[in-house]
Amino acid sequence: MRVLVTGASGFIGSNAVKSLLALGHRPRLLVRDPVRAARVLGELGVPAEATEMSQGDMLEEASVSRALDGCDAVIHSAAVVGVTDRRTDLVEANVTGTRHVVGGAVARGLDPVIHISTIAVFVPPVEPVITSDGPLASPRTAYGRSKMEAERYVRGLQDDGAPVTIFYFSGVIGPSQPNLDSFSAGLVAALKTAWPITRGGVSLLDVRDAGDGLARSVRPGQGARRMVLGGKYVTWPQLADACDAVTGVRTRRIPVPARALLAIGTLLDVARRVHGFGYPLTRDAAEFVVTLVPSDDTAALDTLGLTLRPLEESLEDTVRWLVAAGHLHPSKAGRLAP
Template identity: 65%
Template sequence: MRVLVTGASGFVGSHTVAALLEAGHTPRALVRDPAKATRALEAAGADPARVELVTGDMLDETAVGRALEGCRAAIHAAAAVGVTGRGGDLVEVNLGGTRNVVGGAVERGLDPVVHVSTVAVFVPPRDPVITVDGPLASPRTAYGRSKVAAERYVRRLQDQGAPVTVVYPGGVCGPHQPVLDSLMEGLVGALRLVWPLPPGGVGVIDVRDLAEALARALVPGRGPRRWLLGGHYLTWRQCSDLCRELTGVRHRRLPVPGGALRAAGTLLDALRRVRPFDYPLTRDAAEFMTRLVPTDDRPALEELGMKLRPVEQTLSDALRWLAEAGHLDPRKAGRLAPPAEEH
């Protein structure tokens, strides 16, 4: 089927297009910069010649409407993340884009319409394990507020019977991220400078597994659905230990109380407004790092007929690519670094 995809220039969207092609679908991508999208698609293993590229912005309702014409399903994977300090008016972008893409697809009768949300809408959580029935959070951060606002809008559509599937991924990880952000940027900062060890942890979901799940979600007639795909949950010490094991390199680590890390994120945010610098700790990132708990992914994986690849493979592929792409000093990647003549 012909499927509209937003975010094809980004991490999740580009891999999703590759998964759609593999599954025999015809992807149509709404992109602002076709050249940038082409590079991202090629890196993710998708042949751009087999993808219909439509130039436009998800905030332009008319452009979105043109892109939706003739499609039978849609996957809304575009979003401003901004967890590590990037992004403008996140509420305007994430809520406005969701209204145009998801709302526009529902109005035109597309089925299903897949909305890529985030486990952040449940953080800080009420229970020791996050489920799709858990209460939505009341976040203090701009990113969290923007995603909760979009979530409430999508749930209103679901309450009206719209065939919207919401997917909640955790920390997306793997090779070929067009612009480093979130977990991938955090790995570089932790290995390059110092790895903080606060309470809490991270859910690691391979971008290729997430893309496959989104492609498998394209079954019409199932009605509204909500799926958690937080991935493999690791405490920060477990994640650090695993990176040490995979690379063979002992990086610097710093145990830190959760409150202190959140305070540090707030301070760094203030300092960046005076003089920008490159370290991916913000109040948003500290909030997720210290508050996240495991997610119950079992219902989604069972319905999708999937099994997540081992987290060791995901982190190995991510760290190897970070070194190959020049984002990570080969000395920090250790045994995962490319041969000396290649860097």
């Protein structure tokens, strides 16, 4: 099938392209910068000539329409991400992009139409385990609100019978990340200095498993589906122990009360509106850190026939890449240093 992929210059999108090619699909990429996309894919061993690139922007309806011409399916992984960029209306940008890509694909009758959401739409969770039927949250940040409005729009298409599949990913890790996200940046900081230990935990999914899951979902005739793929859930002490085990280096641990972390996030949200600085901790992020619970991935794994990599393998490959890319000094990687 010819599959349009948005966000192919990003972490998840580029791995989805690699997995699509492995399954014999023909990816067409909607990208703003073909040179950058070729570089990102090249780091994964994907030659640029193996894909078809359509230069454009998801916010431009005409360029999305051109990219959709002749496609059979869509994987929409692109999103405008930001904490402090006042030049961009994140709610408008992400909802508009989703309407152009997902809505345009549905209007053309493409099947399947795959939309990447986030497990954060269920945080703070009401039940001890997150499922696709859980109640939606009420995020405070512009990025959170943008993902929530896009979520409601896509669910409305599902309610109308459109063959849209929504994926809910949690913390995605792995090698060759084009831009360090908040988790990878936090991992580097923890290995350099200390782990902040609080209540709650994190679910971690290898980006290669995320790409394989997306590619395996490209099957027509499945109807509307919602798939939770949170990955391996660990508490913060367990994650610190796992990193110590793979590196052989014992890192410090600093207890941080959950209430203190939430208060700091709230204060930073207020200060950010006034001063516009870029520190990534927000009230939403703090709430995610201290309230996240495991997710039930059983239905998605069974449907896709997917077996997730061990967490230790993902952590090892991530740390090795962080060192190779210059984000982490070899001395902090212990036995994983080259």
